Amino acid sequence: MKKPTRKSAAAKGATLKGKQHAPLATPTDLDARATRDISGVMNAILADVFALYLKTKNFHWHMSGPHFRDYHLMLDEQADQLFAMTDPIAERIRKVGGDTLRSIGHIARLQRVSDNDAEYVEPSDMLAELREDNKTLAARLREAHGVCDERHDLSTASLIEVWIDETERRTWFLFESSRRGDSSGH
Known part of the structure; x- marks a missing residue:
C-alpha cells in the first residue's frame, strides 16, 4: 500500500502561480457562437x-x-457613472459563458477610445473630445444591442438600453456645457 504524500508548500505555490486549468465556462442555454459573439462585443465595450x-x-x-x-463636478459625476457600468458588463460576459478582461494590457488591446496624454488641454477641447467619445460609445452600444438581439440575449440588451440613455445624457450635458451664451450656439 502506497502512503499518501502531502504537497510541499513550494509545490502548492507553484500551482497557484502557474496556469490552472479550472473550467470557467458558465452553463448557459446560449450556443457557443452566441457566447463568442456577445463576449467579443461586450469586452470591446468594457475596454472602451x-x-x-x-x-x-x-x-x-x-x-x-x-x-x-x-x-x-460634472466630469466627476460622469466618471462615476462610467465606472458603475464596468462590473455589470463584466458580469454579463461571465453569465453568458464568456471570459472577460484580465488586465490593463488587455484593455489597451481592445479599446477603441483614443487616449489623451497631452500635458495641457483647453477645457473646451476636453468637453468636445468627451462629447465625441460618448457619442461614439452610444453608437457602439447600439451595435452591441443588435448582436444581443440576434443571439436572443434579452438581459444584456436590456442593460444596454439603460447605458445608451446614460451615454446620450452625458453627450447632451457635454454639448450644452460647451455652448457659448449667445443664440448662435456652438
Whole structure:
C-alpha cells in the first residue's frame, strides 16, 4: 500500500502561480457562437468604458479656467457613472459563458477610445473630445444591442438600453456645457 504524500508548500505555490486549468465556462442555454459573439462585443465595450472612464477622470483632474467647479463636478459625476457600468458588463460576459478582461494590457488591446496624454488641454477641447467619445460609445452600444438581439440575449440588451440613455445624457450635458451664451450656439 502506497502512503499518501502531502504537497510541499513550494509545490502548492507553484500551482497557484502557474496556469490552472479550472473550467470557467458558465452553463448557459446560449450556443457557443452566441457566447463568442456577445463576449467579443461586450469586452470591446468594457475596454472602451474603462478607457473613457480614465480619460474623463484625467480631464476632471486637469480641468482649469473660469468654469472649473462646474466642469470638475460634472466630469466627476460622469466618471462615476462610467465606472458603475464596468462590473455589470463584466458580469454579463461571465453569465453568458464568456471570459472577460484580465488586465490593463488587455484593455489597451481592445479599446477603441483614443487616449489623451497631452500635458495641457483647453477645457473646451476636453468637453468636445468627451462629447465625441460618448457619442461614439452610444453608437457602439447600439451595435452591441443588435448582436444581443440576434443571439436572443434579452438581459444584456436590456442593460444596454439603460447605458445608451446614460451615454446620450452625458453627450447632451457635454454639448450644452460647451455652448457659448449667445443664440448662435456652438
